[in-house]
Structure formats: structure tokens, C-alpha cells
Amino acid sequence: MVTAKRWVLVKQFVGKPKESDFCLEEETLPDEVNDGEVLCEAIYLSVDPYVRFLSSVMMKPGDTLVGEQIARVINSKNPKYEVGDVIRLSSGWRTHTLVTDMSQIDVMPVLGDLPVSLPLGAAGVTGLTALFGLNDKLKPVEGETVLVNSAAGAVGSVVGQIAKMKGCTVIGFAGTDDKVQWLTELGFDHAFNYKKVDVDEALSMAAPNGVHCYFDNVGGYLSTQTLPHIHRNGRVLIVGSISTYNDIGKSTGPYPFEDILKKCMTVNGFSIYDMYPKWRDGEAQLVDWIQQGKLQHRETITEGFDLMPNAFMGLFEGTCTGKALVKA
Structure with missing residues (x-):
């Protein structure tokens, strides 16, 4: 069995988000997967202000906070994904995800030697x-x-x-x-x-x-x-x-x-x-500019999944330069 962590919304935000609005929970996931399933472990998690905007529209107390992550496949019975593959995943603020719905996985741009975090930011x-x-x-x-x-x-x-x-x-x-x-x-x-x-x-x-x-x-x-x-x-x-x-x-x-x-x-x-049909071409262009040195980027990385709320609250205090990420 795999012990996973996830951050859930305790109550709807009123004013600025505060620590009491979040709760860190543990859950147990099977380390064996069924046919077609993939088990993933988060590497980087995206921290985005739109979570504040969408919380009252898409979320209710007890829900996992929404967001993207870059994750590594740690078990798979899906022919498209092998153990060790790095993927982009819309599974929210969680350390481990049992993926049964493959629409949660988005195509990664071809990065070459660029950091795997880029598809959450400048190339995402x-x-x-x-x-x-x-x-x-x-x-x-x-x-x-x-x-x-x-x-x-x-x-x-x-x-x-x-x-x-x-x-x-x-x-x-x-x-x-x-x-x-x-x-x-x-x-x-x-x-x-x-x-x-x-x-x-x-x-x-x-x-x-x-x-x-x-x-x-x-x-x-x-x-x-x-x-x-x-x-x-x-x-x-x-x-x-x-x-x-x-x-x-x-x-x-x-x-x-x-x-x-x-x-x-x-x-x-x-x-x-609304621009989703053009995403793949757009990401390829952004990666090309970054590789050529025409497009610079910065990341503000918070170390540790337990600090997800701190990184999120920092967005509204101006503590971030470039893309805000959490390294799990």
C-alpha cells in the first residue's frame, strides 16, 4: 500500500486565504494497479491564483484543491505509460494519484535538456x-x-x-x-x-x-x-x-x-x-524560444508538499517571481 497526502478545502475562502482554510489528510492507495491504470508520484506541483477564483465555483469543503503537477509513474498497467515516465497530470494538490481516467494526463512537450517543471510554467x-x-x-x-x-x-x-x-x-x-x-x-x-x-x-x-x-x-x-x-x-x-x-x-x-x-x-x-486546440503548437514554440535563449524564465520553488498552502498564500503577498511551484 502507498500512503498518500492531499490538501483539502476546509471551508470557502473569505477574504485572503488563511491556514485554517486548508487541511492535510492522508489516504492509502493500493500499490498494485488494475488493467489500464497508472499510479503516479508528484515531483512538482503548480501554485496558481485561479484556485482562489474557482474555489467558490468548482469546489466544496472536503474537496482536494485543484491544480496541475508533474509526476513520475511508479506503477502501470497501461501500455501508454511505463514506470519512470514523467507526465503532466491534472489531479490537484496530492502526493500520489491512482489514475483511472486517462483524460487527467496531458501531453508533455518535447523538452530535451530543459527542466521537467517547465510545462507547468513558461512552456505550459x-x-x-x-x-x-x-x-x-x-x-x-x-x-x-x-x-x-x-x-x-x-x-x-x-x-x-x-x-x-x-x-x-x-x-x-x-x-x-x-x-x-x-x-x-x-x-x-x-x-x-x-x-x-x-x-x-x-x-x-x-x-x-x-x-x-x-x-x-x-x-x-x-x-x-x-x-x-x-x-x-x-x-x-x-x-x-x-x-x-x-x-x-x-x-x-x-x-x-x-x-x-x-x-x-x-x-x-x-x-x-478556449484555445486548447492550439496548445501543442504553442508549447512547441515556447520550448523553441527557451532553447534558443530568446525567452527567459524564473521559478520560485517552495520545498516540501506540506508547505503548499504557504506557497499559495504567498501569491497574494507578492512573494513570487516568475512561476510559483512546490517541489514535493
């Missing part, structure tokens, strides 16, 4: 969100100005680098001086610590003629400050709203609708899951 959903959100939705062209917030995060850092490849002027907002320094190293034309600058003044300086494309990971007041600086007929893509995920009650403004009207903006929401 976060990288794809940047790639398709920017190229397929915002569609910047050479010479335009692209603005991205949470720019040192797993998505934002990729957005900025791809926009530079396209010949755009890139502006990024991040929450610490160290993150701003990294953005400068990545080639961002302008990078600001939004906690230390006047956003209006910063954008007036960096984009005197306006922002053509705004990739919004944050929402809230920062985005409200940004909209007056959008170019006429500018494009706004709302990909996340991490600044308001923990809000209790309704916001009372300020409201952005007048700016949207005056500038005739195009404002779209975006879910990467």
Missing part, C-alpha cells in the same frame, strides 16, 4: 496564456506600445518578452525593486514599482502617445488608473484580477466606463482553455 498554461492572449487577441504590431501588469509573474514576464520580439515598446509594472530590475534585464523599455511611483506620471512619461495594448493580470484600482492612458481604439485584454480575488463585498468604484467609451476601446476577457 502560463506561457500559453501570454502567447495566445498577446498574439491572437491583442495582436500588437511593430512600433506599438504594450503595457502589462504583474509583469514579473509567470504570465506577465512572458508577455513582455514576446512583445519585444514583435518590435513593440514594452512597459511593465511589478511590486518590488528586485522584480523591476529583472524586467529591465529582460529588455522591458520601462519598468516601474507601482508601490513607489505615481502611476499616472509614470505612464505619461513612458507612453506620452498612449498605450495601444494593455494585458491586464491584476484588475482593480491599478487598471482604473491605467485606462485614461489607453490610445484611441486601444485594445485591453482582461486575463486575471488577482487584486480583487480576496475582496469581501462589492467594489464601489471608481468606474472605468467613461474612459472605455471616450477612447472607443476594445475590452475582452480571456480564458486560455
Whole structure:
């Protein structure tokens, strides 16, 4: 028998997630599997803010927290998977998984010598969100100005680098001086610590003629400050709203609708899951850029499965640069 651990939701989050919202449970799994089944052990687990957003929609108390992981096959009676194979698995916050439904296993991109953790980050959903959100939705062209917030995060850092490849002027907002320094190293034309600058003044300086494309990971007041600086007929893509995920009650403004009207903006929401048919090609492109050195990435890795909630709560405190992962 295999002793497995899993993190379950104790109660729905109210405000910021806290330790009492999570419970670590043990369960016993058979070490022998039936025909067609696979037994896996987690290597890396993804830590994502969307868990906070989806918790009230997809989860109830007692459920295992949702998420992806990179896992190693430790027993198999499925001809597609051999012991030792490394796979990407949607099984949530758990150390071991008995896979009976093969749709939980997603195809891994061909990584060569690259780290196996990449399909959870820059060569996975976060990288794809940047790639398709920017190229397929915002569609910047050479010479335009692209603005991205949470720019040192797993998505934002990729957005900025791809926009530079396209010949755009890139502006990024991040929450610490160290993150701003990294953005400068990545080639961002302008990078600001939004906690230390006047956003209006910063954008007036960096984009005197306006922002053509705004990739919004944050929402809230920062985005409200940004909209007056959008170019006429500018494009706004709302990909996340991490600044308001923990809000209790309704916001009372300020409201952005007048700016949207005056500038005739195009404002779209975006879910990467609508782009699923293109994922394989997108991942191959991201891997190729990483191998060529055109796309840089960082990972913030927390050691130890027992610290999953700590890593998750850290997302809302700005402690992560690049992709947040837990090494089991």
C-alpha cells in the first residue's frame, strides 16, 4: 500500500486565504494497479491564483484543491505509460494519484535538456496564456506600445518578452525593486514599482502617445488608473484580477466606463482553455524560444508538499517571481 497526502478545502475562502482554510489528510492507495491504470508520484506541483477564483465555483469543503503537477509513474498497467515516465497530470494538490481516467494526463512537450517543471510554467498554461492572449487577441504590431501588469509573474514576464520580439515598446509594472530590475534585464523599455511611483506620471512619461495594448493580470484600482492612458481604439485584454480575488463585498468604484467609451476601446476577457486546440503548437514554440535563449524564465520553488498552502498564500503577498511551484 502507498500512503498518500492531499490538501483539502476546509471551508470557502473569505477574504485572503488563511491556514485554517486548508487541511492535510492522508489516504492509502493500493500499490498494485488494475488493467489500464497508472499510479503516479508528484515531483512538482503548480501554485496558481485561479484556485482562489474557482474555489467558490468548482469546489466544496472536503474537496482536494485543484491544480496541475508533474509526476513520475511508479506503477502501470497501461501500455501508454511505463514506470519512470514523467507526465503532466491534472489531479490537484496530492502526493500520489491512482489514475483511472486517462483524460487527467496531458501531453508533455518535447523538452530535451530543459527542466521537467517547465510545462507547468513558461512552456505550459502560463506561457500559453501570454502567447495566445498577446498574439491572437491583442495582436500588437511593430512600433506599438504594450503595457502589462504583474509583469514579473509567470504570465506577465512572458508577455513582455514576446512583445519585444514583435518590435513593440514594452512597459511593465511589478511590486518590488528586485522584480523591476529583472524586467529591465529582460529588455522591458520601462519598468516601474507601482508601490513607489505615481502611476499616472509614470505612464505619461513612458507612453506620452498612449498605450495601444494593455494585458491586464491584476484588475482593480491599478487598471482604473491605467485606462485614461489607453490610445484611441486601444485594445485591453482582461486575463486575471488577482487584486480583487480576496475582496469581501462589492467594489464601489471608481468606474472605468467613461474612459472605455471616450477612447472607443476594445475590452475582452480571456480564458486560455478556449484555445486548447492550439496548445501543442504553442508549447512547441515556447520550448523553441527557451532553447534558443530568446525567452527567459524564473521559478520560485517552495520545498516540501506540506508547505503548499504557504506557497499559495504567498501569491497574494507578492512573494513570487516568475512561476510559483512546490517541489514535493
